[in-house]
Amino acid sequence: MKRNLYLPFSALLAVLMSPASAMAADADEYVAALEKAQSQICEAATRVQLWNTSEALLEEAAEAAAKGNFDEGIKLANEAALHAELAVATAVREKKNWHLYVPK
Amino acid sequence: MKKLIVACFLTVMMASAHATPEQDRLALRAFFQERFPKLDLNEMINGLYAFDEGAREQWLEMEDFPPYEIAIEEGEEAFNKPFANGKTYADCFANGGMGVKQDFPYFDVGTGEIITMEYAINKCRTDNDEEPLPWLVGELAQIAAYMAYTSRGNKMNVVIPDDPRALAAYEAGKEYYYTRRGQLEFACENCHMQSAGMMLRADRLSGMLGQATHWPVYRSKWGEIGTIQKRFQECNSQVRAKPYEAQSQEYRQLEYFLSYMSNGMELNGPASRR
Missing domain, CATH: 1.10.760.10 (Cytochrome c-like domain)
Structure with a gap:
């Protein structure tokens, strides 16, 4: 009898955790992620030479969003921003090290 | 000893940082x-x-x-074609633009800019009220090819x-x-x-x-x-x-x-x- 009481709760939990019922991102969230990524990329571009992947990822994000797949759009926008951040990290490291490769 | 290490370090740093x-x-x-x-x-x-x-x-x-032979010929033709004002590329370069590639790029002390040969070709155009040419291929590259050809061996x-x-x-x-x-x-x-x-x-x-x-x-x-x-x-x-x-x-x-x-x-x- 005790076991039966748990059943409705576990069923509800399973439904809530299923992908179909997960809270999908909406257009506003995508636009916010996109704007944040664009801002980070622009800022990085003033400091270093970007990877050529950042803008390509933003284009892929826009394509996903145009199909209504805002989760994918946000994921790709975040990745684009990450690539800009990594380009800056490389440049910072190289600023210290480049001269080591120069023949003396 | 400590002073010697510091002196060695500074010597190495100076050598690497200030190589001419x-x-x-x-x-x-x-x-x-x-x-x-x-x-x-x-x-x-x-x-x-x-x-x-x-x-x-x-x-x-x-x-x-x-395969670049045609580009040299087309470059020569474009090089010698007068601008609308009657001037030509030859008026913009030392020695009429012949055999000068070895001096490019150069630093222009007036403007503080590096002047590549392609940059100079387009500057010649804009100084003579002509539209600049696309930088990478086409007529500009052909003119540069002709000018480079006249500089061979230099x-x-x-x-x-x-x-x-x-x-x-x-x-x-x-x-x-x-x-x-x-x-x-x-x-x-x-x-x-x-x-x-x-x-x-x-x-x-x-x-x-x-x-x-x-x-x-x-x-x-x-x-x-x-x-x-x-x-x-x-x-x-x-x-x-x-x-x-x-x-x-x-x-x-x-x-x-x-x-x-x-x-x-x-x-x-x-x-x-x-």
Whole structure:
């Protein structure tokens, strides 16, 4: 009898955790992620030479969003921003090290 | 003892931080001579063909009927065609533009800018109320090919005047060459010094010495003649870096440094490459 009481709760939990019922991102969230990524990329571009992947990822994000797949759009926008951040990290490291490769 | 260590450290730092362009050039030649003891360094104006006998034979056969020949002819025609105001390109260059490629790029002490030959060609146009030409291929590259052709056999003679801005531009170009970039984190140096003469997939890599002597180049993969800065953009893309605009400050500084490193080497442009 005790076991039966748990059943409705576990069923509800399973439904809530299923992908179909997960809270999908909406257009506003995508636009916010996109704007944040664009801002980070622009800022990085003033400091270093970007990877050529950042803008390509933003284009892929826009394509996903145009199909209504805002989760994918946000994921790709975040990745684009990450690539800009990594380009800056490389440049910072190289600023210290480049001269080591120069023949003396 | 402590003072001695500090003095040694400072000496090493001073030596590396304040190498003159000429010291850089000589160190680079020594690097390649040590790397390829049997190679006549002057052969490096031929790029990968300095290292690969089989490819060199094929290339020499191609040179019997070079694919850039039409570009030279079209470049000559465009060079001599008067602008609407009656002036020509010859009016913009020393010696009428003939046999002057060895002096490019140069540092213009008036404007503080690096002037590449392509930059000078387009400046000549805009100074004469003509529209500038696209930078990378087409008529501009053809005119540059013709001017390079008239300079064949001359020795590269890039000058860094006694001006801190010129030295800064040279140093910026040098830093660019040795800095890793792009998602693949490659510097120009990784391919053209560390791996010079080695295979990268199906292609053998050229060395840095002489890399500036033979432009513009007809590349089979392009199917047309193009400028050195088109190649810069291509290299950047290959290492997944976002290329700069042609004739950007970064690329002009890079070309300045790269050309200085080829000083004293014979000009042999235009050339053909795979």
